Amino acid sequence: MGRPTHLSDADVEQFGAELDALRDEVMKSLGKDDARYIYRVLNTQRFSEVAGRALLFAGILPPAWLAGTALLSLSKILENMEIGHNAMHGQWDWMQDPALDSATYDWDNTCPGREWKHSHNYMHHTYTNIVGMDRDVGYSILRMSEDQKWNPAFLFQPFYVLALAAFFQWGVALHDLEWERVGKDKSYAEALSQGRDIWRKVRRQVLKDYVLFPVLAGPMAPFVFSGNMVANFNRNVWSFLIIFCGHFTEEAEMFRIEETENETQGEWYLRQMLASSNVNGSVPFHVLTGHLGYQIEHHLFPDMPSNRYREIGPKIQAIAERYNLNYNTGPFSKQLGGVAKRILRMALPHRRKRKGPMPSSIHHERPAAKTQAQRRTRTNGSAATAAAH
Amino acid sequence: MKPIVRKVLKSSLAKSLTTPLSVDHYLGLIDSKLSVNEPRGRIADVQRQTPDSVTLTIAPNDNWITPRPGQHILFGIDLDGVRHRRCFSIASAARNDRVEITVKRNGDGVVSNFLVDRAKAGQLVYLSHPEGEFYPNVEPPAKALLLSAGSGITPVMSILRSWIDQDCLPDVVFMHYASTDEDMIYTDELDALADAHASLSLVIRYTQEHGRIDGDTLDREMHELGERMTWLCGPSGFMDAAESLLDARTTKPIFREQFEASRREAAQGEGEVHFIKSDVAASGDEGSLLEVAENAGLNPPYGCRMGICHSCKCRVSEGTVRDLRNNEVREIRDTDIQICIHAAAGDVALEI
Ligand SMILES: Cc1cc2nc3c(=O)[nH]c(=O)nc-3n(C[C@H](O)[C@H](O)[C@@H](O)COP(=O)(O)OP(=O)(O)OC[C@H]3O[C@@H](n4cnc5c(N)ncnc54)[C@H](O)[C@@H]3O)c2cc1C
Ligand code: FES
Numbered sequence: 001m002g003r004p005t006h007l008s009d010a011d012v013e014q015f016g017a018e019l020d021a022l023r024d025e026v027m028k029s030l031g032k033d034d035a036r037y038i039y040r041v042l043n044t045q046r047f048s049e050v051a052g053r054a055l056l057f058a059g060i061l062p063p064a065w066l067a068g069t070a071l072l073s074l075s076k077i078l079e080n081m082e083i084g085h086n087a088m089h090g091q092w093d094w095m096q097d098p099a100l101d102s103a104t105y106d107w108d109n110t111c112p113g114r115e116w117k118h119s120h121n122y123m124h125h126t127y128t129n130i131v132g133m134d135r136d137v138g139y140s141i142l143r144m145s146e147d148q149k150w151n152p153a154f155l156f157q158p159f160y161v162l163a164l165a166a167f168f169q170w171g172v173a174l175h176d177l178e179w180e181r182v183g184k185d186k187s188y189a190e191a192l193s194q195g196r197d198i199w200r201k202v203r204r205q206v207l208k209d210y211v212l213f214p215v216l217a218g219p220m221a222p223f224v225f226s227g228n229m230v231a232n233f234n235r236n237v238w239s240f241l242i243i244f245c246g247h248f249t250e251e252a253e254m255f256r257i258e259e260t261e262n263e264t265q266g267e268w269y270l271r272q273m274l275a276s277s278n279v280n281g282s283v284p285f286h287v288l289t290g291h292l293g294y295q296i297e298h299h300l301f302p303d304m305p306s307n308r309y310r311e312i313g314p315k316i317q318a319i320a321e322r323y324n325l326n327y328n329t330g331p332f333s334k335q336l337g338g339v340a341k342r343i344l345r346m347a348l349p350h351r352r353k354r355k356g357p358m359p360s361s362i363h364h365e366r367p368a369a370k371t372q373a374q375r376r377t378r379t380n381g382s383a384a385t386a387a388a389h
Numbered sequence: 390m391k392p393i394v395r396k397v398l399k400s401s402l403a404k405s406l407t408t409p410l411s412v413d414h415y416l417g418l419i420d421s422k423l424s425v426n427e428p429r430g431r432i433a434d435v436q437r438q439t440p441d442s443v444t445l446t447i448a449p450n451d452n453w454i455t456p457r458p459g460q461h462i463l464f465g466i467d468l469d470g471v472r473h474r475r476c477f478s479i480a481s482a483a484r485n486d487r488v489e490i491t492v493k494r495n496g497d498g499v500v501s502n503f504l505v506d507r508a509k510a511g512q513l514v515y516l517s518h519p520e521g522e523f524y525p526n527v528e529p530p531a532k533a534l535l536l537s538a539g540s541g542i543t544p545v546m547s548i549l550r551s552w553i554d555q556d557c558l559p560d561v562v563f564m565h566y567a568s569t570d571e572d573m574i575y576t577d578e579l580d581a582l583a584d585a586h587a588s589l590s591l592v593i594r595y596t597q598e599h600g601r602i603d604g605d606t607l608d609r610e611m612h613e614l615g616e617r618m619t620w621l622c623g624p625s626g627f628m629d630a631a632e633s634l635l636d637a638r639t640t641k642p643i644f645r646e647q648f649e650a651s652r653r654e655a656a657q658g659e660g661e662v663h664f665i666k667s668d669v670a671a672s673g674d675e676g677s678l679l680e681v682a683e684n685a686g687l688n689p690p691y692g693c694r695m696g697i698c699h700s701c702k703c704r705v706s707e708g709t710v711r712d713l714r715n716n717e718v719r720e721i722r723d724t725d726i727q728i729c730i731h732a733a734a735g736d737v738a739l740e741i
Contacts, residue, residue, distance in 0.1 A: 035470030
């Protein structure tokens with residue numbers, strides 16, 4: 001639906017300045033407590049992995065298999081969501097610890113870190129929910145917005161979604177091949193070399209979880225194999241659910257390319273806020289989601305250490321309220337219901353309802369008038385550079 | 390770590406089982422000092438010989454390799470959640486299985502002040518393999534001069550201790566300049582060594598009392614200066630003065646170890662520097678790219694600030710840079726450079 005019309009340029013500029021100030025305040029205060037937090041998460045993840053794999057070696061006993069699989073699932077979820085995803089965003093680069101360096105970190109799933117940093121950090125975070133630019137909108141197999149053209153294949157998309165959830169890591173791995181562009185503006189050679197990178201990573205992952213650990217377990221091989229498979233499956237479904245709740249809930253806004261040309265920093269923030277949706281939950285829930293329950297905060301400040309999203313959440317919500325912007329949040333069940341509805345609705349051929357100039361949740365009041373803004377263009381955030389890319 | 394355990398942990402099987410992480414990540418569960426490749430250690434002892442310095446004895450892990458005398462390490466420590474790396478000379482004898490460094494307070498410097506005031510036994514520190522060419526592969530000479538000032542005493546201390554440790558002490562004059570006797574480190578040990586070894590003579594000068602290094606003092610205190618190989622370390626002003634005095638008096642080799650960049654012409658650049666990740670642009674006119682970044686409010690990592698440690702390595706997406714050591718201008722793309730010794734020579738896009 002694009003930018004709400006109740007805000008003037010000056011309002012948007014002021015909005016951006018408030019967010020910049022909040023960001024600076026947090027980034028300046030990073031220190032040992034944050035380091036202690038992430039090291040605790042690292043240790044928990046490693047400990048649960050070692051314990052989980054050890055228990056699976058005794059997997060013939062059902063309680064050991066269950067506990068082992070649970071611990072390994074926990075480890076894989078923590079590693080992908082709270083550690084890998086966030087480290088590759090550069091959230092911990094300020095610590096200068098090579099073990100958390102965004103330039104070299106690679107996560108425990110079939111998608112090579114380098115590929116993912118392109119498709120996710122760059123394409124998705126810069127062009128969030130711009131239909132036609134952000135390939136995370138439907139991952140090129142689903143229809144998530146009225147602005148995507150319908151065709152009969154989308155009738156079956158509820159089934160594709162279930163398959164995607166089960167095999168999410170594989171979907172993510174293949175995602176960056178951008179196969180719909182291959183042979184058009186992307187060469188087969190480029191796709192092939194990417195494909196080789198993916199294959200190398202896939203081979204190592206498969207070798208570890210489905211060959212080496214089972215073989216080492218000797219007669220326990222089937223239990224180790226199945227435990228690893230279930231742990232990967234659990235991680236896939238969990239990350240799928242969290243990620244879909246982040247941008248495809250009912251109220252999440254979609255944007256058209258024309259709406260986002262020459263975006264200023266303030267407008268970019270605005271789009272990030274309106275395109276993202278949060279999920280309420282307890283602290284452990286947030287840790288397990290990699291703090292993507294704070295999707296709005298994450299999209300505003302992708303490189304801020306995740307543990308700080310909890311702290312700034314209420315402040316962001318207060319800013320949103322002052323500017324009469326929708327701070328899209330709700331319990332897991334509500335957000336998930338919204339996602340399901342969107343998937344079902346978009347399976348059917350209908351176009352965007354023209355709701356008038358603005359979403360119903362936004363009112364016409366304006367914050368106090370501000371002086372005329374100077375537009376600061378964000379170099380890596382403007383759709384203009386995108387079009388050139 | 391037992392050699393067999395090490396071998397297993399270094400095997401490609403261990404690598405495949407821990408991919409995409411590494412064995413070290415799991416060893417950390419037992420003790421963060423453990424690693425299959427990286428030298429790390431813990432502070433075993435802390436001595437404060439003077440109010441402005443601290444002497445640390447470090448117990449390294451198995452990855453420590455024996456240095457040559459006078460080499461230095463890139464020492465890393467976590468302060469407030471941030472890993473800092475700085476160069477320090479090894480002061481201990483080369484074959485010592487403990488590593489000793491002595492750190493002097495450097496202005497408001499973060500690391501030196503922390504160590505001098507708050508270093509404690511037990512603390513984990515990151516080491517590097519020893520580096521440096523202060524003591525090239527030469528036979529111990531018949532006659533030597535070890536000449537130092539301030540914290541520059543550390544690498545010559547290592548040379549002296551190594552000679553004694555290996556029973557090959559030549560005829561040595563150990564000449565050191567400290568600002569006052571309060572600032573003099575290693576006093577007791579040097580006195581004891583001079584008492585024990587007839588071929589070692591000490592000349593200790595306090596600049597506040599005796600003034601800076603000069604030719605008269607050298608001629609008066611030093612016998613057979615023309616026959617001595619010299620190892621020289623100290624602040625750059627001291628080294629420059631000492632070197633020209635020595636050049637006039639001896640033709641034997643002079644080896645230098647430098648702790649700080651010698652005063653080059655004020656680093657000047659031109660063009661615009663764009664820090665891509667931080668989305669900040671700054672004029673590249675003044676200083677090295679490292680200084681431009683710092684002045685723009687960024688905190689890129691660094692160690693020596695003089696082009697020897699590679700801590701400041703950073704990727705240039707594209708741009709024209711000048712190497713401040715030889716003024717060579719290069720046009721580069723997707724290349725890592727040491728930003729402490731490069732300035733902009735045109736527009737530069739840096740991945741910071
Ligand atoms: C090969 C080698 C061997 C060395 N061996 C030794 C040794 O054995 N013992 C020893 O004590 N030292 C040694 N040094 C020097 C040592 O590395 C430095 O003194 C180091 O301790 C400085 O680190 P720091 O964190 O204390 O200071 P830093 O924080 O790096 O600051 C360095 C200096 O710059 C000043 N400064 C910092 N930031 C700014 C700013 N923004 N603007 C202006 N000034 C600023 C500080 O006040 C300080 O004087 C060696 C150096 C080299 C290269
Ligand atoms: S800081 Fe050591 S090489 Fe630049």
